Each structure stands twice: as structure tokens, then as C-alpha cells.
Amino acid sequence: MKRVIIGLSGGVDSSVAAYLLKEQGYEVIGLFMKNWHDDSVTISDECPWLEDSNDAMLVADKLGIPFQTVDLSEQYKERIVDYMFSEYEKGRTPNPDVLCNREIKFDVFMDIAMELGADYVATGHYCRKGTLVRGGKEIYQLLSGVDGNKDQSYFLCQLSQAQLAKALFPIGHLTKPQVRDIAKAQDLITAEKRDSQGLCFIGKVKLPEFLQQQLKPKEGVIVEVDDSLSVYNTPRPEFGSKLQLLEFLSKKPEYNLSDGKVVGKHQGAHYFTKGQRKGLAVGGTKEPLFVIDTDVDENIIYTGQGKNHPGLLRNVLFVSENELHWIREDLSLKEGETMEVFARIRYRQPLQKATLHKVETGLYVEFNEMQSAITEGQFVAWYHGEELLGSGIIS
Template sequence: MKRVVVGLSGGVDSSVAAYLLQQQGYEVIGLFMKNWHDDSVTISNECPWLEDSNDAMLVAEKLGIPFQVVDLSKEYQERIVDYMFNEYERGRTPNPDVLCNREIKFDVFMKIALELGADYVATGHYCRRGVVQDVHGNDVYQLKAGVDNNKDQSYFLCQLSQKQLSKALFPIGELTKPEVREIAKELDLVTADKKDSQGLCFIGKVRLPEFLQQKLQPKEGVIVQVDKSNQTYNKEIPVFETKEEELAFYSQKYSYTITSGKIVAKHQGAHYFTKGQRKGLAVGGTQEPLFVIETDVKENIIYAGEGKQHPGLYRKVLFVSNAELHWIREDLSLKTGESKDVLARIRYRQPLEKATLYQVEGGMYVEFQNPQSAIQEGQFVAWHLEDELLGSGVIA
């Protein structure tokens, strides 16, 4: 009988994952990860992790499986929270959920599970694991999209390695969310109607802006509105000798100075804002809402443009340095000079878009067929072939 440790989060997805594994004949152990205990940064005086761990315990009791809470808050602080603040201070936008899976659930947590004699670690992610053979007949693990198009969470696992995938199970990947809720209702689980958590990965009810404001000091600066007719957007296009020159040209972000537009308002810190953001600018008197088109954390200036079609929001090429490049399917990785047509996305909820990967000496260019809105440094681009996620990288 193989032993599986399930990360019980106190939500419906991991609850049903544990039940399905039981049905498949595994010996199941439930562990709840306590990743945060600084109560000064939750929004309300509720204690979300206590409520969640209590629900997880009730589910374990109902299923008749062993349960315990593991405190990973020290590792979470060092690997996720400190990294996040550091990235925001540099004017980049990290994705804590992707990091949490790579660094916490499938690393620190996985090590604990394996010490408990587990063969596998399971989570309630909507994705699937496949196995194929490489040319040498060795097993190669695939990360595939969940069957529920509306809930596919493979993006959040885009940084997993072959080693991590070899020990991972995703029991609900073949189900839709309504089917999962239905199973939970039939079992009368306390989590059956519980709303999905909207907070940071395993921190609970924490909204990011409030979280950042409690750690990064406010600093007053100006918001500069840049007109869409600005000459920055009408640069002369040079004649390119090579494809790489062309990609390098189009991957450059627009650069602005305080004289690029008119000062329309003040803000409390450029590091609180990210490209594409609309909320929180508090500027009135424009026909269409303003969007952040760039942040300059050094000069503490936010550049904004009117309307979601503003040219300052769009680019079709991005770059990932070799140091930040990650292939789940190492056997399909590109050599310098090679290219590959894929489907790619730069954020979780975005539909997959046609793109081409170009591997060059220093890294990889991703050229989208259509311009993408708000390509933001620090976030992850992930690329697929059909329903399989092949790799990802941090946008430079």
C-alpha cells in the first residue's frame, strides 16, 4: 500500500483530493501547512489559518485519516515573503503562488512528507501528471492542464522539476469544480460550500496592497500621464541584420522621464503599483480610466496612460535570461539558434496565445503573435504544447 501525504489546506479541493486517494487504495495522511503567524498583517481580526486548519482537521476526522499541523512559517518568511518585498522594492512583480509551490509545497513540505515514509505528495490543484518515455526509454513526467478549462492551475506549477513531479499526485485534475463540490456535498464535508481562498498562497485573507504597505515605507511621488501620441511610440524602426537584432529591439520596454507627459496627481510609493494596474490611481477628469504603463522606483514616478488600448501597455516580445529559464521537459529544451512554436501566457487567468520561442546565447526570447498587455518584469511566462506545460521563466 503506497503512502501519500496530502496538503490539506482547509478548502474543498484538497479535501476531495484526500478522499479520492483513499478510494484508490492509498494510505493517506493529512498535513496542514501553517505558513504565516504574523497577525499584524491580516486585514481583519479573524485568524484565518486557525479556521482553515480546524476545517482541515474536521475533514481528516470525517475521512478517518491521521492529521497534523506543520509550521513552515520560518521557511515561508525567508523564501517567499522576503523575496516578494525585495522584488517589489526593485519595481518588479513576483508571483508568490508559483514560488510557494516550487519552494514550499514541493520542497520543504515534500521533504517532511518523505521523512514520514510517503511515496507521494498530493495537492488539490486542477492539473494532471502524465508519463512518457524519452529516447533512452526513461520515464519523463509531464505537467498537463486540468480538465476544467475554467480552473486549470498548471501555471502555478510551472517551476516544478522532474524530481518534484515524480513524487506529485493531482487527484482532482480529471474533474471540474462543480463535480468536486458535488463529491464534497455527498460526503457531507465541512468544506463543501466553502469559498475559494483569495489571499496569498496559504496566508489566507491578506490583500497584497495592505500587505506591502505594512512592510514597505510610503514615499510620496508624482503620477505622470503620457499621451498616446507621444513620440516614444513612433520610433523609427531600424533595418535588422538578424532575427536576434529584431527581437532585441522589440523586447525593449519604453523609457520615460518626468517631461514625457503632465503631472496629474501624487502617489504614496511607486513600489506599491504594477504595470497594467487601474485601481488606486485616484485620478479623475479623464474620458477613460488611467492605467499604469510603467513604474520608476528609483525616481519614484508612476507613468500612466488613458484607456486600456494605450500603446504604452503593449509589447509582443519578452526576454528570459538563461539563469531564470526553467524547462519541466528538459528533453525538449532548445539549443542556441533553435526556435519552437508554442502557446504561451504571462499570467494565470490569461488564455493561451500563439508564440514562438527563440533560444539565443544569453537566454530566450518569446515572441507573441499578438501584442500582450502589461508584460511585467518578475512575473512568469509559461509555454505549452497543446495541453502540456513544457517550461517557464521569469520575465527580464
């Protein structure tokens, strides 16, 4: 019997994953990860770990599998929370869920599982794993979940071959309604439980209040930039090479205070992110204001009216070499090579046609269509059909 250690979160997905593994004849052990202690920053009772760990324990009891709690809050603070603070401070917008999978669930947690003699680690993610044999060597594939509404492959876009080798995703071939039906049929306490939202393991937080633990409020101005600004309407220069064109298109405009009018005040540019609409508290505009850029050095937020403001739209982004990651290392591009792919810059975004261009310093991702709010610090992930091939942090 192969031993599988499953991260039981107290939700319906991991509960059903544990049940299915047991049905398949694995020896299953449930582990609940306690990664956060400070409930003062969570909104209401959105993700109280106590209730979750209790539900996880009741599910384990119902399934007749051993259960224990592991406290990973120290590693979570170091690797996720501190990283978040430092990224926001730089004016970038991190994705803690992607990092949480790479750094916590499939690293720290996986190490603990292996020490407990596990052959595999399982989670309740909506994605699938494939295996190919090339030149006598097994290569693992990360495939999107069958349920298009719930596909979570994007959140696992930073996994390595070594991590995938030991991973199991028991519910990836099911839809959410099917998962709930199985939970009901097995009388699991989590069958009707709502999905948790917000930060991985912390729950729903008031982000400014959460960030204020380390990033102090600092009053600054909100500037509205008109879509007639010359930078948006300057004819494109002629370029001697495709590379020069890509470099030009990947650069965001540089704004100055004189490029618009002051329309309000804010409590810290580092609390805001590109594309954000809520929290600006500025009224009286024909169309809603969206953040088009933040300047954390000068503490200025630049905004524009409407979701089609030219300050929000670009079709090329860059990933620097040290932030580039291939799940399929055998398909990684060499300098000068290109690849046609489908890509997304955020979870749940429909896949977009794009071309990858490998250069010495990293990788350009050129989309066929304009993309809204390409945000530094977020992840771009690229696919071939159902398979996620690689990802990178947007520079």
C-alpha cells in the first residue's frame, strides 16, 4: 500500500480527495496546516482556522484515517507574508496563493510528509497530472482541471518536476457539483461548506489593515490622467528589429504630477494595485476611476476613467531570466527561439493567444490582443492545450 499524506484544509475539496484516495486503496493520513495565528486582520469569521481544523478532524474521523495538525506559521510568515510586505513596498503586487503552493504545500509540507514515510502528497486542487516517457525518462505534466470554472492549474504554475513527481490531485477530473455530491453521499460535514476566500490560509483580510502591520500609512495624492495625454497618442517610432519593438511595447508609461489633475488623497500608494477600482473614494467622474499606475517613491496614485483607458492596456510583458520557470524543462526555449502559446496573467482569466520570445535577459510574452492591467509582481502562465508549460513573475 502506497502511503499518501493529504493536506486536509477543512473544506469540501480536500475532504473528497481524501475519500477518493482511500477508495483507491492508498494508506491515507490527513494533515491540517496551521499557518496563521493573528485573527485581528481577518474580516468577520471568513476563515477561522479553529473551525477549519475541527472540520478536517471530523472528516478524518468519518473516513477512519489518522489525523494531526502541523504548525507552519513560522515558515509561512518568513516565506509568504514577509515576501508580500516587501513586494507591496516596492510597488509590485504579489500573488501569495502561487507562492504558498510552491513554498509551503509542496516544499515545507512535502518535506514533513516525506519524513512521515509518504510516497505522495495530495491536495484538493482542481487540476490533473499527466506522465510522458521521453528517452526512457518520465516527464510529469500539469494539466488543467476538467471543471473550467474551477481550474486551479494557474496556482500551481511554479511547481517543479521533482514536486510534481510526488503530487496527486484526486479531484482534478471532477466538477465542483460532482465533488459536493460525493461529499453528501458520504455524509461528510464539509459537503455544504462554502469555499474559503481571500489569502491562502489567512482568509479574507482588509488588505490595507493587513499591510499596515508593517507598511505605515502615508498621505499622498490621487491624480487623474486624461486619455488624451500625448504619451498615448505619439506615433510609434521605427525599429530596426523585432527585439527593439518588443522592448518598447513592454515598457509602461512614466507619469509625472503634471500629467493630470489632483482629484483626491490616499493613505499610501503601496496599498493600491494597477486595475483597482475600489477604495479610491473619488466621485463625480463620468466613468469610474481605475488605478493605472502607482509611484511608491513619490507616493502618488495615477488613475484614469473607464476600464478601456489607454493607461491600462498593453500587449507585451517581460519576465527576467531569474524569475522565469519551466515546468516542462524539456520544452524551455533557447535564446532567439519563439513559441506560440495560450497565456493568462491572472487566475480565471480566459486563456489568450500569445507568442513567447526568448532573449538573453529573459522572455517577452507578446499577446495578440491588448491586456488590461498587466501588473508587476503577478504571474504570467503559458499553456499548450490543457498543459501548463511554464510561468514567470511579470517585471
